[in-house]
Amino acid sequence: MTPFTSILWPMAALALLTFVVLLIMPFLRVGDVAAGRAKAADFRYGESEDVPWRTRLFNRNYMNLLELPVLFYAACLIAFVTDDRDALPLGLAWAFVGFRVLHTLVHVSLNPILIRMALFAASAMTLLALWVAIFWRLAQLG
Template sequence: MPTQPSPAALFAPVFALAAWTFCILLLIAFRRLQAGFNGTVSPREYALGESARVTAPVSLPNRNYMNLLELPLLFYVAMLLAHVTATATPLLVGLAWTYVALRVVHSLIHVTYNHVLHRFLAFATSNFVLLGIWALLARAILLP
């Protein structure tokens, strides 16, 4: 049986993804302030969220931030589940880091050149990795 990774090893990718999410949150503020100061977007365009008049470079970080709060929830739950059930393995930790790396790549594509196919490939691959994490956990917990 593989050695159980330390909590630090298991939760390092969790903290990394949370930190990345906060970086995107800061990018939202930066791009909104920049657009406000240079006059491309009026602050009133955010009164009820983002109006259609908010330009893509300003709105993309916000959409990416929402992405980082949606499916990654299953990642956070999986890591907690692996810890609580003591079913984490080095393979699971490796997959966790792979998931985080793919989410960062997805974000970078999304908020920079935003090529849809590239973004989709990073997103889809990250989802398959997340599915693999859940499959490993299900096997370890349900079929010990």
């Protein structure tokens, strides 16, 4: 039987978003240093308080894309390895990616905290539902 690979596409989409944010950061950092808004030393141990807010926001968003999504990637890999062909985990995986895209767009633009918090919570609850759906199916299979 051919493994069900559809669950890999939401993983690829989230990885792409992560790389996009990662690739923007050096341009912001170099731009800040070149414009005199920050010094190279401000990045020695991450970022100092002297780094402009926009650059710090992208850095924080990048860290967000490496924290909670670890559980997303693990869940998707479990679904892939167990050949879970149920539509629910796939739909939840895409919903999680959608919430993370919206969270990133809100976070690095106007950054309204309540909207950002709601999107983060929605992504976390979607991820929890994904884990429950995957392990519910595994429990049924024995």
